[in-house]
Structures are given as C-alpha cells and as structure tokens.
Amino acid sequence: MQSFNLRSILRPHILSLTPYSSARDEYTGTIGVFLDANENPYGSVVASVVRHSERSDDSDYNRYPDPHQWAIKERLAPIKGVRKSQIFLGNGSDEPIDLLVRATCVPGQDTILIMPPTYGMYEVSAAINDVPIIKVPLMSDFQVDTSAVLAAITDKTKLIWLCSPNNPSGNLLQRDAIRSILEAADHSLVIVDEAYIDFADTSSWTTELDTYPNLVVLQTFSKAWGLAALRLGMCFASEELIQVLNKIKPPYNISAPTQQLALKALAHEAxxxxxxxxxxxxxxxxxxxxxxxxxxxxxxxxxxxxxxxxxxxxxxxxxxxxxxxxxxxxxxxxxxxxxxxxxxxxxxxxxxxxxxxxxxxxxxxxxxxxxxxxxxxxxxxxxxxxx
CATH class of the missing domain: 3.90.1150.10 (Aspartate Aminotransferase, domain 1)
Structure with missing residues (x-):
C-alpha cells in the first residue's frame, strides 16, 4: 500500500480549508481566569439548583468541553491498542460516516461503494451529500463477492464500506476478502464498521492500521458498552486522516456530560x-x-x-x-x-x-x-x- 496517497482522494478545498479555531484550541490549559469564550461566569442552571455541599465538576456545565476529548483518548488508546492520535470521537458513528463522505466525495461526481444488505446510513449519508452509490450485493451466505467488488471499483470510488459483523445478517465478513479489497483499492478509503465487534470471537481491524494507510475502522459505545443514549462513536485511522476529520468537525462535537460518562465507563471495562x-x-x-x-x-x-x-x-x-x-x-x-x-x-x-x-x-x-x-x-x- 505504499502507493496510497490520502491527499489525492481528498476534495481539493478540504486541503486548503482553514478550520474554525475555538477558545479551547487557543488555550488548552485547565487553570486560569477564563474570559475568552463568552461563557456564563456564574455557573450553569443545573449547578445553581444543587446544594453547595453536593456540587461537583459533573454539574458545572457553563464551560465548553474539551474539543478533542483528550482524556477519553488517553484511556481508550491502550484498551484498543492504538495511538491516541489515531482516534476520532464523533456524535455517534453517524458523524464520522458523514464527515468521511464530505471530506472525500465531490457531489455528483465521486462515488461510494456499499454491499447490501448493510447498515443504511452509508447510503443515506451519500444521498444527503449528492454522492452516487455503487451497490455490489453480498452473496447468498452474506459474504463479500470479492471479484465483483474489485471489478466495480473505479477512479471515482472514494469510499468502500464493509460492515463486519454485518448488520442485519450478524456475521463477520471473511478477512481475506477485506484484505484483498484493502490491497487493491489504492485510491479509496476502505471503512470496516465494527459496531458489533465486542460480540465476535476475532481481533479488530485496528491491529492493521499501520499496515494499511487506506484503512478506517468504526466502533461505538452504543452496543457492548451500553451507552446508546450518549451518542458516542469511535473512528480509528491514520494520523493524517484523523487530522482531516478534526479539521472539518464542529468545534465542540462531544458534550461535557458525554465525555464525563464515557470516562467513567472506560474505568470499568471488566x-x-x-x-x-x-x-x-x-x-x-x-x-x-x-x-x-x-x-x-x-x-x-x-x-x-x-x-x-x-x-x-x-x-x-x-x-x-x-x-x-x-x-x-x-x-x-x-x-x-x-x-x-x-x-x-x-x-x-x-x-x-x-x-x-x-x-x-x-x-x-x-x-x-x-x-x-x-x-x-x-x-x-x-x-x-x-x-
């Protein structure tokens, strides 16, 4: 995969985009007199109705949250066996799905490739962004028709979506098929959606991130971790791609309560x-x-x-x-x-x-x-x- 060049598949204006710089980007410390973000200095309404003796950091919502969720990434990285710079956290997995489409696909020109039956948001996100969709159905055993997929990839195919374990069939996709696609698709990102990986007796594709620069892995806190109401998704990829996603995401995409609860959950992996x-x-x-x-x-x-x-x-x-x-x-x-x-x-x-x-x-x-x-x-x- 030495020939893969992420810059070549990004939309040109993304490369030159100047991202929004939030107050917490300009000063990353946690101590000081914070007069930079136009926040309410007296605290939140939630905190004001809690007796002073019961107050904690969990009820102080008047300050903006960490825009890069570093505390979560510090704790999550060793659990997942990745570097914290390889982690993007989104508002559910739907946010990185949408951001990947917007970062790479020129509306009406570039395409995504999906393998139905599969998770419906790949198609919905593409449709919202006016991106044509190539469909190569799975075979009758819900496995990848590898030869048909490889034949369907063109120089306009920017994203290839693989759901493993697959939704709605529930089965893992064969690793050899995914590997063949990763090796052949030198002008596409190959996304392996592992929302259900905790229930499968296999290793995650996150172990292959350093081998395949075009590999992206999605996971979630919604299933095994039991945190569906928080809407917190995980995206693992090369440092270069993670930087792009951070560049185009909303400034404070993960709320403070979500970050606090996720940290508590990560302390109880057992x-x-x-x-x-x-x-x-x-x-x-x-x-x-x-x-x-x-x-x-x-x-x-x-x-x-x-x-x-x-x-x-x-x-x-x-x-x-x-x-x-x-x-x-x-x-x-x-x-x-x-x-x-x-x-x-x-x-x-x-x-x-x-x-x-x-x-x-x-x-x-x-x-x-x-x-x-x-x-x-x-x-x-x-x-x-x-x-």
Missing part, C-alpha cells in the same frame, strides 16, 4: 466484558429455543448481539409481536432477507417473553414449506452454515 458474556450466553440459549418453534425456518449464524431469523409469513409474525408489545425489526423487504426478522438479544426475561408469544401464536397461519437458507430440507430449523 463490567462491559461481563455484560458481553451474558449477552453471548443469552444468544446461545435463544438460538436453541428458537429452533424448536414451528414457525421458524432458519436462523442465520451471528457474531453480533442479534439474530436474523427466517419465519413462515414473517410479516404476520412481526405484526403479532407488535400487538403483544414485543418489538423486533422487520427486514423481510431487504435484499437476501426474505421473510426475515432481526431480533436483538435481550435479558433472560425479555427473551422468554418473546419465545412465549411466538410459542402461543394462533392467529398466524403456517403455509407451505419454505426452503432453509442452505437449500436443504430438515425436520426442524437449523443454523445456516456460512462455510
């Missing part, structure tokens, strides 16, 4: 790992019990915290679950996901509720046999093999 273990055990049990239900036709293998399940008459099953206030995701209209519902792994009690509703269904008629995703007949639903 707690996150314990929750992941519980989810994986619940996933195992859920698969086992779903296989016994007559309406279930196939359960796709999952490396994530959800299952893609094929049902007889999935739309009717979905509506019945909604009536019983059991909320799953209908993916039956998505390519390769005919009659499939996406089911997040819940707690033991939540999973039992789901299973009881499915077991007691009487209003959903079961029609003719549907083939298993493997194309083989069986007496009961089987896990679909991706081998």
């Amino acid at each position: 707690g996150k790992n314990e929750m992941v273990a519980q989810i994986l055990e619940q996933r195992r049990q859920l698969v086992e019990k779903l296989r016994s239900l007559p309406a279930v036709r196939a359960i796709h293998p999952s490396d994530a915290n959800f299952l893609l399940v094929q049902f007889d008459k999935a739309k009717d099953v979905f509506e019945h679950l909604i009536e019983q206030q059991v909320i799953v995701r209908d993916r039956s209209k998505v390519i390769l996901c005919d009659d499939c519902l996406r089911i997040s792994v819940g707690t033991s009690a939540e999973n039992e509720r789901l299973l009881n509703v499915l077991q007691n269904m009487s209003s959903v008629p079961v029609t003719g046999e549907l083939p298993l995703a493997t194309g083989e007949a069986a007496s009961k639903p089987e896990l679909v093999s991706n081998a």
Whole structure:
C-alpha cells in the first residue's frame, strides 16, 4: 500500500480549508481566569439548583468541553491498542460516516461503494451529500463477492464500506476478502464498521492500521458498552486522516456530560466484558429455543448481539409481536432477507417473553414449506452454515 496517497482522494478545498479555531484550541490549559469564550461566569442552571455541599465538576456545565476529548483518548488508546492520535470521537458513528463522505466525495461526481444488505446510513449519508452509490450485493451466505467488488471499483470510488459483523445478517465478513479489497483499492478509503465487534470471537481491524494507510475502522459505545443514549462513536485511522476529520468537525462535537460518562465507563471495562458474556450466553440459549418453534425456518449464524431469523409469513409474525408489545425489526423487504426478522438479544426475561408469544401464536397461519437458507430440507430449523 505504499502507493496510497490520502491527499489525492481528498476534495481539493478540504486541503486548503482553514478550520474554525475555538477558545479551547487557543488555550488548552485547565487553570486560569477564563474570559475568552463568552461563557456564563456564574455557573450553569443545573449547578445553581444543587446544594453547595453536593456540587461537583459533573454539574458545572457553563464551560465548553474539551474539543478533542483528550482524556477519553488517553484511556481508550491502550484498551484498543492504538495511538491516541489515531482516534476520532464523533456524535455517534453517524458523524464520522458523514464527515468521511464530505471530506472525500465531490457531489455528483465521486462515488461510494456499499454491499447490501448493510447498515443504511452509508447510503443515506451519500444521498444527503449528492454522492452516487455503487451497490455490489453480498452473496447468498452474506459474504463479500470479492471479484465483483474489485471489478466495480473505479477512479471515482472514494469510499468502500464493509460492515463486519454485518448488520442485519450478524456475521463477520471473511478477512481475506477485506484484505484483498484493502490491497487493491489504492485510491479509496476502505471503512470496516465494527459496531458489533465486542460480540465476535476475532481481533479488530485496528491491529492493521499501520499496515494499511487506506484503512478506517468504526466502533461505538452504543452496543457492548451500553451507552446508546450518549451518542458516542469511535473512528480509528491514520494520523493524517484523523487530522482531516478534526479539521472539518464542529468545534465542540462531544458534550461535557458525554465525555464525563464515557470516562467513567472506560474505568470499568471488566463490567462491559461481563455484560458481553451474558449477552453471548443469552444468544446461545435463544438460538436453541428458537429452533424448536414451528414457525421458524432458519436462523442465520451471528457474531453480533442479534439474530436474523427466517419465519413462515414473517410479516404476520412481526405484526403479532407488535400487538403483544414485543418489538423486533422487520427486514423481510431487504435484499437476501426474505421473510426475515432481526431480533436483538435481550435479558433472560425479555427473551422468554418473546419465545412465549411466538410459542402461543394462533392467529398466524403456517403455509407451505419454505426452503432453509442452505437449500436443504430438515425436520426442524437449523443454523445456516456460512462455510
């Protein structure tokens, strides 16, 4: 990958852009009389209603937050095995997704490449920015059609999106396929979205950042860390690309409360790992019990915290679950996901509720046999093999 040149794929005006310089960029200290940012010197409304004896830094919101979130990056870098200069933190993963499109793609000219079925925001972000989209569907086993992807890459392809573990199918994409794309796409950024990587028995692609300068890895605090309400996403890339993202992001894109809570979470990585273990055990049990239900036709293998399940008459099953206030995701209209519902792994009690509703269904008629995703007949639903 020595031939990869990031400057050659950035939009020309991004290279010469003068970024906004915030007050906290010009003075990075934490001690002093702060009269530089037009803040309220008396504190926040939140702090004013808290008894003085109970006040803490957590309730002082009158000062702007660290625009580069250095405290989080200091703690996160050793956990992820990267340098803090290789980390960008965004308002959810959606922010770096959008920034990557805006940094590289000239509207109406450059393109992105996606592999459906996949996470929908890649396409939405491109559409918002008027960027054409090339679609190369995954194969029937939800793996990358490597030859078709390589054939579809042009000199206008600026971003190639790979979701692994994939959403909505749940499976890891084969590393050899991703590696082939990284090595061939010498004029594109290759983004591996690892939102669900904590639930997979594999190493992150962050270990390859120094090998592939065109590699970008996305992760999130929303899933395994249980912090979806905070909207905090992680982007790992070369120092050069991280500098570009910092150049074009909003000045204070991560709020002070979010930074404070993320720091507290990072001090309890063992707690996150314990929750992941519980989810994986619940996933195992859920698969086992779903296989016994007559309406279930196939359960796709999952490396994530959800299952893609094929049902007889999935739309009717979905509506019945909604009536019983059991909320799953209908993916039956998505390519390769005919009659499939996406089911997040819940707690033991939540999973039992789901299973009881499915077991007691009487209003959903079961029609003719549907083939298993493997194309083989069986007496009961089987896990679909991706081998």
